[in-house]
Amino acid sequence: MTAFEAFLKEHAITEVESTLADMTGNARGKFYPTFKFLAEKTGRIPETVLVQSVTGDWADNHYDIIDASDRDMVLKPDPNTLRMVPWADEPTAQVINDCYTTDGNLHPLASRTILRHILSLYEKEGLKPIIAPEVEFYLIQPNTDPDYELKPAVGRSGKRETSRRSYSIDAVNEFNGIIDTLYSYCEAQNLDVDTLIHESGAAQMEINFIHGDPLDLADQVFVFKRTLREAALKHGVYATFMAKPMKNEPGSSMHIHQSLVDVKTGKNVFNDNGKPSELFYHYLGGLQRFTPNAISFFAPNVNSYRRFSPEMAAPINMNWGFDNRTAGLRIPFAPPEATRIENRFPGADSNPYLAIAATLACGYLGMKQKIQPTDPVKNNEPPSDYPEVEIARTLEEGLRLLEECEPLCDILGNDFVTAYMGVKRSEFETFNRVISSWEREHLLLNV
Numbered sequence: 001m002t003a004f005e006a007f008l009k010e011h012a013i014t015e016v017e018s019t020l021a022d023m024t025g026n027a028r029g030k031f032y033p034t035f036k037f038l039a040e041k042t043g044r045i046p047e048t049v050l051v052q053s054v055t056g057d058w059a060d061n062h063y064d065i066i067d068a069s070d071r072d073m074v075l076k077p078d079p080n081t082l083r084m085v086p087w088a089d090e091p092t093a094q095v096i097n098d099c100y101t102t103d104g105n106l107h108p109l110a111s112r113t114i115l116r117h118i119l120s121l122y123e124k125e126g127l128k129p130i131i132a133p134e135v136e137f138y139l140i141q142p143n144t145d146p147d148y149e150l151k152p153a154v155g156r157s158g159k160r161e162t163s164r165r166s167y168s169i170d171a172v173n174e175f176n177g178i179i180d181t182l183y184s185y186c187e188a189q190n191l192d193v194d195t196l197i198h199e200s201g202a203a204q205m206e207i208n209f210i211h212g213d214p215l216d217l218a219d220q221v222f223v224f225k226r227t228l229r230e231a232a233l234k235h236g237v238y239a240t241f242m243a244k245p246m247k248n249e250p251g252s253s254m255h256i257h258q259s260l261v262d263v264k265t266g267k268n269v270f271n272d273n274g275k276p277s278e279l280f281y282h283y284l285g286g287l288q289r290f291t292p293n294a295i296s297f298f299a300p301n302v303n304s305y306r307r308f309s310p311e312m313a314a315p316i317n318m319n320w321g322f323d324n325r326t327a328g329l330r331i332p333f334a335p336p337e338a339t340r341i342e343n344r345f346p347g348a349d350s351n352p353y354l355a356i357a358a359t360l361a362c363g364y365l366g367m368k369q370k371i372q373p374t375d376p377v378k379n380n381e382p383p384s385d386y387p388e389v390e391i392a393r394t395l396e397e398g399l400r401l402l403e404e405c406e407p408l409c410d411i412l413g414n415d416f417v418t419a420y421m422g423v424k425r426s427e428f429e430t431f432n433r434v435i436s437s438w439e440r441e442h443l444l445l446n447v
């Protein structure tokens with residue numbers, strides 16, 4: 001009996017949610033009765049899914065974006081990702097799939113494929129990236145009217161929270177029902193969540209993950225997002241990872257801490273006898289050079305670009321610095337063996353597979369091209385030759401910067417980048433056709 005079958009038998013599972021992330025990072029897939037898994041000894045279910053499972057539904061249904069023939073794709077469950085679904089009524093399991101083409105190759109458009117590919121490049125160098133994501137989110141009052149502004153959820157006291165309660169214990173306890181449910185769901189799924197804090201927005205919190213393998217952590221963030229939404233819903237509240245859900249509150253990020261270890265020695269190669277190594281500087285140089293081109297993976301929605309604001313601790317330029325949160329690339333205070341870089345650009349709305357793949361790709365290019373970073377920012381003073389704003393201000397601009405960057409398109413896969421840009425551009429075009437209340441208010445009687 002495979003470990004897979006043993007798990008299903010042990011928990012008397014009646015149903016399996018067989019999932020994969022689409023380009024937005026949302027779960028797609030199929031529900032299976034358990035017998036289908038038990039009958040298949042190899043764990044490979046010859047079930048097929050449509051291309052929307054990996055792209056998501058692009059806004060205007062441009063079938064020409066991908067492949068007009070809409071060929072079958074084969075799901076292959078990864079047994080390492082087998083977990084319970086703690087919010088289900090019946091004993092239900094979930095498993096994450098790799099997606100293959102019918103000729104047996106990893107599907108070039110699937111998010112997990114992209115991350116696997118970048119990790120394989122490091123493997124060839126004898127290196128293994130270690131990452132730790134920090135995910136911010138808001139608890140929001142349920143509201144299904146899109147014309148009505150979102151409002152922070154109201155906690156136990158019934159008082160509307162005011163913002164700027166960073167690290168407040170009582171502010172978290174306002175929602176202790178949701179938090180208790182969240183932790184018990186995380187435990188049931190073996191998610192390595194670490195600390196939770198209240199952030200500076202009203203009903204905004206952040207959860208940290210214990211550092212580890214990038215693919216495993218991308219899977220965990222993918223699972224966590226569903227988990228939090230379910231825990232909140234159980235208590236009649238919405239949870240959102242939108243990058244900027246409310247005008248006057250800070251946005252939500254997914255900062256990614258990253259370092260590299262030598263596979264043979266297990267040592268952090270960013271540390272050279274207590275000082276940052278040459279490789280560290282090259283990796284950092286790559287992040288500094290290529291992050292503007294990769295921004296559409298860190299800010300994948302039209303809304304994401306509203307988050308970037310220095311007053312709200314979200315970076316707008318490519319400074320880096322030691323223990324300095326005004327810089328987009330921060331080197332946290334840590335013992336030498338834990339030397340790492342925190343990329344502060346990704347929003348909480350990023351697809352974790354793609355954001356992690358993109359940040360590792362930028363570092364990899366820096367390493368291969370031996371790129372030197374600029375001098376670090378000191379005391380909030382950027383080097384004098386620094387432009388004030390250096391990242392794209394809109395999704396359209398971010399996509400153009402991606403398209404123009406040959407090394408990044410090559411390393412992520414040209415077919416994937418073309419499909420990603422097609423999907424995202426179609427979203428941008430749809431957004432562009434929306435006439436906002438701001439336009440009605442400011443233009444109706446004046447223009």
Ligand SMILES: NC(=O)CC[C@H](N)C(=O)O
Nearest residue numbers: 250251252253312313314
């Ligand atoms: N904890 C923090 O550094 C705040 C980050 C901020 N919320 C952002 O969107 O980037």
